[in-house]
Amino acid sequence: MTDQYTLYGMAASLYTGKVRAYMRRNHVPFREVKAGGEHFNTVVAKAVGRWIVPVIETPNGDYVQDGTDILDHFESQGFSQSSIYPDDPKLRVLAHLFELFGGEGILRAAMHYRWNFDETNLKFLRMAFEDVLPDGLTTEEREPVFLHASGRMRKAAVAFGVTPDTFETIEASYVELLSLFNAHLEERPYLFGGAPTLGDYGLFSPLYAHLARDPKPLHLMQTTAPRVFRWTERMNMPERVHDEAALKAGQGLYTFEAIPDTLKALMRFIAEDYLPEITAHIEFANEWLAEQDAPQLKPGALGRGIGMATFDWRGHTIRTAVMPYRFYLLQRLTDAFEALDASDKAEIEALFEETNLAPILRLKTSRRVIRENHLEGWA
Ligand SMILES: N[C@@H](CCC(=O)N[C@@H](CS)C(=O)NCC(=O)O)C(=O)O
Numbered sequence: 001m002t003d004q005y006t007l008y009g010m011a012a013s014l015y016t017g018k019v020r021a022y023m024r025r026n027h028v029p030f031r032e033v034k035a036g037g038e039h040f041n042t043v044v045a046k047a048v049g050r051w052i053v054p055v056i057e058t059p060n061g062d063y064v065q066d067g068t069d070i071l072d073h074f075e076s077q078g079f080s081q082s083s084i085y086p087d088d089p090k091l092r093v094l095a096h097l098f099e100l101f102g103g104e105g106i107l108r109a110a111m112h113y114r115w116n117f118d119e120t121n122l123k124f125l126r127m128a129f130e131d132v133l134p135d136g137l138t139t140e141e142r143e144p145v146f147l148h149a150s151g152r153m154r155k156a157a158v159a160f161g162v163t164p165d166t167f168e169t170i171e172a173s174y175v176e177l178l179s180l181f182n183a184h185l186e187e188r189p190y191l192f193g194g195a196p197t198l199g200d201y202g203l204f205s206p207l208y209a210h211l212a213r214d215p216k217p218l219h220l221m222q223t224t225a226p227r228v229f230r231w232t233e234r235m236n237m238p239e240r241v242h243d244e245a246a247l248k249a250g251q252g253l254y255t256f257e258a259i260p261d262t263l264k265a266l267m268r269f270i271a272e273d274y275l276p277e278i279t280a281h282i283e284f285a286n287e288w289l290a291e292q293d294a295p296q297l298k299p300g301a302l303g304r305g306i307g308m309a310t311f312d313w314r315g316h317t318i319r320t321a322v323m324p325y326r327f328y329l330l331q332r333l334t335d336a337f338e339a340l341d342a343s344d345k346a347e348i349e350a351l352f353e354e355t356n357l358a359p360i361l362r363l364k365t366s367r368r369v370i371r372e373n374h375l376e377g378w379a
Pocket of ligand 1: 012
């Protein structure tokens with residue numbers, strides 16, 4: 001037995017980035033192992049029921065899969081130097097909103113800027129994907145395996161709504177998000193003030209591993225939203241940085257009463273950009289659930305997606321994959337809202353109303369999503 005954790009992942013992986021940043025900041029002793037190795041393919045992937053990263057192996061030899069569950073594992077083990085769950089239950093609702101939107105709502109931009117700029121990105125991506133190729137391949141042997149793996153990711157981009165007719169709108173929407181977040185970070189180092197929360201880790205996933213590493217979007221971020229780039233560095237550091245923004249904000253979070261307008265602007269962005277999608281997915285899932293026989297609903301019986309939902313997004317009619325995992329994160333938001341007392345509920349409702357997000361507080365699937373043995377299923 002060792003006191004070290006192992007993180008199985010990939011430098012270019014969105015959700016691995018989130019876990020690694022948390023582990024660094026909170027000084028979790030760990031080593032990182034590339035996911036393409038033989039041990040991962042033959043032992044770890046089998047143990048978690050599918051080929052997926054990130055996975056951590058605890059010092060006891062247990063595995064935990066899923067970025068959110070891994071962060072919760074560390075929080076429960078007392079690693080967190082300041083909890084990523086804000087003490088104020090109203091701020092906690094907001095943290096879950098950004099956890100959901102960050103982790104699942106910026107995928108069009110993340111996939112577009114990775115896979116549709118081959119001239120600028122491909123050399124970098126070919127190297128990055130070596131992390132998930134089997135050990136010991138020659139350069140010639142690597143190419144077809146890379147083409148296969150990247151081909152799957154290009155298909156996934158389409159399933160997130162990235163098609164030639166949406167390219168321009170994806171870019172405009174992402175540029176707006178960068179500008180709003182950059183403005184928000186002018187006065188504070190993290191989303192809610194002096195320390196990162198669940199919300200920061202959600203946003204960090206796409207904003208770091210794809211959008212602050214792949215050459216095309218890295219240049220865009222550094223040149224148009226330098227504070228967002230600096231935040232990705234700050235999120236990734238084991239040491240505390242006393243830069244301008246950090247000194248201004250102090251160590252604590254701001255209070256719910258002091259929510260700045262720049263945060264409300266980000267919430268309005270979520271209402272325009274993501275609310276139509278998650279609403280369409282909930283409607284699709286509820287119709288789908290009404291047609292299913294119970295035995296099919298066990299964890300593992302589902303793939304990642306249960307079908308494709310159609311909805312209007314910024315003037316386009318698009319179709320995207322409906323993934324139960326998103327409802328798992330949405331439940332964390334609605335559960336946090338429902339746990340509030342009446343007066344806190346009224347304050348959250350008023351804020352969500354003001355920012356056009358009120359309907360998200362009531363979005364629910366007719367059966368809850370659970371995670372069992374590392375897989376999603378229906379309760
Ligand atoms: N909800 C999961 C998502 C993990 C995920 O989608 N990982 C990607 C890499 S960033 C992956 O393993 N994809 C491989 C595949 O789907 O075949 C988590 O947070 O861990």
